[in-house]
Amino acid sequence: MRALDWVIIAVYLVYVLVDGVRRAKGTREIEGYFLANRSLPWWAVGLSVMATQLSAITLIGTTGQGATDGMRFVQFYFGLPLAMVLLGVTLVPFLHGAKVFTAYEYLERRFDARTRSLTSLLFLVARGMSCGTIIAAPAVVFSAIFGWNLVWSVALIGIPTVTYTMIGGVQAVTWVDVKQMGLIVFALIAVVVTLLMQLPVAPGHALALAGAAGRLRAFDFSFDVTNDFTFWSGLIGGTFLMLSYFGTDQSQVQRYITAKSVGQARSSLLISAYWKIPLQALVLLTGVLVSVFFVFQEPPLLFNPVEEQAVRATQPAMYGDLDARYRMALQARETAAHAVAVARERGDGNASVASLEAFKARQADVGTLREEALGLARRVTGTTARDVNFVIPYYVLHFLPVGLAGIFVAAVLAAAMSASAGELNSLATVTVIDFYRRWVRPEAPAAHYLLMSKVATGCWGLFACGVATFAATLGSLIVVVNRFGSFFYGSILGVFLLAMIPRARATGAFLGLIAGMVTVGAVNFGAPAVSWLWHNVIGAVTVVAVGLVLSALKTNAERESRNAEQP
Amino acid sequence: MSDTPSPAAASGLFRRTLIRVLAVQVATLLLLWLLQTHYTR
Numbered sequence: 001m002r003a004l005d006w007v008i009i010a011v012y013l014v015y016v017l018v019d020g021v022r023r024a025k026g027t028r029e030i031e032g033y034f035l036a037n038r039s040l041p042w043w044a045v046g047l048s049v050m051a052t053q054l055s056a057i058t059l060i061g062t063t064g065q066g067a068t069d070g071m072r073f074v075q076f077y078f079g080l081p082l083a084m085v086l087l088g089v090t091l092v093p094f095l096h097g098a099k100v101f102t103a104y105e106y107l108e109r110r111f112d113a114r115t116r117s118l119t120s121l122l123f124l125v126a127r128g129m130s131c132g133t134i135i136a137a138p139a140v141v142f143s144a145i146f147g148w149n150l151v152w153s154v155a156l157i158g159i160p161t162v163t164y165t166m167i168g169g170v171q172a173v174t175w176v177d178v179k180q181m182g183l184i185v186f187a188l189i190a191v192v193v194t195l196l197m198q199l200p201v202a203p204g205h206a207l208a209l210a211g212a213a214g215r216l217r218a219f220d221f222s223f224d225v226t227n228d229f230t231f232w233s234g235l236i237g238g239t240f241l242m243l244s245y246f247g248t249d250q251s252q253v254q255r256y257i258t259a260k261s262v263g264q265a266r267s268s269l270l271i272s273a274y275w276k277i278p279l280q281a282l283v284l285l286t287g288v289l290v291s292v293f294f295v296f297q298e299p300p301l302l303f304n305p306v307e308e309q310a311v312r313a314t315q316p317a318m319y320g321d322l323d324a325r326y327r328m329a330l331q332a333r334e335t336a337a338h339a340v341a342v343a344r345e346r347g348d349g350n351a352s353v354a355s356l357e358a359f360k361a362r363q364a365d366v367g368t369l370r371e372e373a374l375g376l377a378r379r380v381t382g383t384t385a386r387d388v389n390f391v392i393p394y395y396v397l398h399f400l401p402v403g404l405a406g407i408f409v410a411a412v413l414a415a416a417m418s419a420s421a422g423e424l425n426s427l428a429t430v431t432v433i434d435f436y437r438r439w440v441r442p443e444a445p446a447a448h449y450l451l452m453s454k455v456a457t458g459c460w461g462l463f464a465c466g467v468a469t470f471a472a473t474l475g476s477l478i479v480v481v482n483r484f485g486s487f488f489y490g491s492i493l494g495v496f497l498l499a500m501i502p503r504a505r506a507t508g509a510f511l512g513l514i515a516g517m518v519t520v521g522a523v524n525f526g527a528p529a530v531s532w533l534w535h536n537v538i539g540a541v542t543v544v545a546v547g548l549v550l551s552a553l554k555t556n557a558e559r560e561s562r563n564a565e566q567p
Numbered sequence: 568m569s570d571t572p573s574p575a576a577a578s579g580l581f582r583r584t585l586i587r588v589l590a591v592q593v594a595t596l597l598l599l600w601l602l603q604t605h606y607t608r
Contacts, residue, residue, distance in 0.1 A: 059606025071599065074599065078596075080591075081588045081589065081591075081592050082585075082588075084588070085584050085585045085588055088584065166605040207602065207606045208606050209604065211602075211603075211605070211607040212606075212607075214607065216597075216602050216603050216606050216607050217603055217607055218600070218602070219599070219600060267599075270584065270588065273588045274588060274591050276593055277595050277596075278595050279597065281599060304588075489584060539584050
């Protein structure tokens with residue numbers, strides 16, 4: 001990183017803060033603070049929806065997954081377009097038309113206060129924790145690569161985000177999101193173009209090498225419930241997860257109920273429906289290209305500098321031996337890669353196949369040595385952290401041209417800030433609307449609620465920063481965040497599905513919700529091999545089934561009671 | 568005037584939107600599939 005890179009990052013931080021804070025003008029009551037008086041255009045809302053979902057974990061963790069594991073993670077999003085379209089004709093008109101502040105407020109109108117309070121409490125727990133991990137992802141990486149204290153790294157992201165969210169409310173969140181989304185997409189495209197120019201072989205040869213290394217395998221049609229990412233878990237489990245996330249999670253719902261109309265809210269979700277899979281494919285492809293880049297440019301044995309130093313210090317002989325063997329394996333792989341390019345240039349089919357086979361063998365050697373080194377790092381540091389989140393930062397800091405490195409780091413900050421700002425705003429909304437105004441002070445002046453909303457945003461910001469400092473030792477952060485949600489998401493979706501079924505009753509919904517969570521918990525601990533994406537399906541189906549059975553029993557009991565009372 | 572469409576209009580809207588969205592996704596997935604089959608042996 002050069003001076004210009006730091007200037008770019010500083011300018012970005014100042015601009016975001018100023019731009020966010022100036023949105024506070026005109027926000028006198030909570031309708032404006034939380035919902036922007038339902039006045040925002042669809043394209044701004046749509047970009048804000050995408051920015052809230054696209055966190056620094058996507059830029060660091062998902063690109064890292066692309067580099068180490070290939071394209072198969074894209075299957076996770078296969079259910080998203082269908083979910084968006086379904087939501088557009090079901091829950092979106094429901095929630096926008098109900099003129100509610102929170103999705104859970106609607107549940108009290110349809111069922112009762114306890115169902116509303118339980119679902120909003122679950123949201124606060126799950127989203128409060130996930131907001132912490134969203135800040136933790138880049139903070140951990142920044143503290144490792146720049147040698148900063150973790151608390152300072154968390155503060156660098158947390159303080160500006162909490163400040164503009166607290167002062168500017170949803171207007172600040174949305175309009176800053178729009179610019180942050182632009183910066184993120186620009187940075188990704190710039191990195192891909194730079195990578196293509198830096199590669200010493202033609203793009204076709206690079207893709208052949210990536211394919212031979214198994215990095216272009218985007219589809220796995222096996223019906224294996226223990227496999228996290230397959231076509232079927234993405235399509236079925238992913239549809240349920242996305243229906244729940246976009247339809248019942250306040251951090252998303254709050255984005256589109258700020259739209260001017262139902263039509264505009266629907267259009268805002270369609271931006272994700274059209275662009276989410278192509279964008280995720282681009283993110284993963286960036287990682288894949290980085291992995292090919294490291295075929296021709298020697299990468300370190302361990303990408304996490306903190307782990308590397310720890311292993312080097314405690315096991316110098318073993319690490320030295322591993323590193324020497326790794327260097328030799330890298331040279332052999334690079335030679336094999338050049339042979340692939342030469343054979344393909346010549347158009348010699350047989351030589352091309354033989355050279356690809358040789359490259360695959362050398363790639364396997366490199367992979368084995370990396371696994372050995374990672375195992376050693378795990379034994380030395382006592383953590384289960386993988387260095388998947390450090391692959392892209394290493395490339396950015398060492399190989400991106402001056403200026404572009406600063407833009408990419410600013411984009412990572414933008415991703416972390418946009419995702420956490422949306423979540424902080426929604427956490428404050430649920431705290432004030434579903435708890436404070438509902439249970440503590442139902443009648444108070446508008447200025448009081450506005451003040452409490454700002455206080456709640458600040459408190460949640462502090463909580464998220466606190467969680468972020470503890471989330472540092474968790475493994476692949478993208479999986480951690482989604483795991484938190486999957487414990488509750490399916491069950492909450494089940495309650496909203498019940499709300500759309502006329503014969504569903506309040507008691508059925510409440511007990512069904514508890515049954516759904518107990519079932520997901522039992523599956524998680526009783527059959528831990530079942531992939532967490534399926535938890536969403538299990539939770540939703542259980543809640544609907546139990547809710548409908550209990551509702552029918554309650555209706556029958558009431559009917560019999562009425563019949564018995566009649567003379 | 569209400570913003571919420573009638574059930575028949577909603578059904579038509581859903582069908583048209585679904586087709587358009589799926590067309591874009593099919594094109595994307597086809598591209599990914601071609602990448603996988605062409606370059607992965």
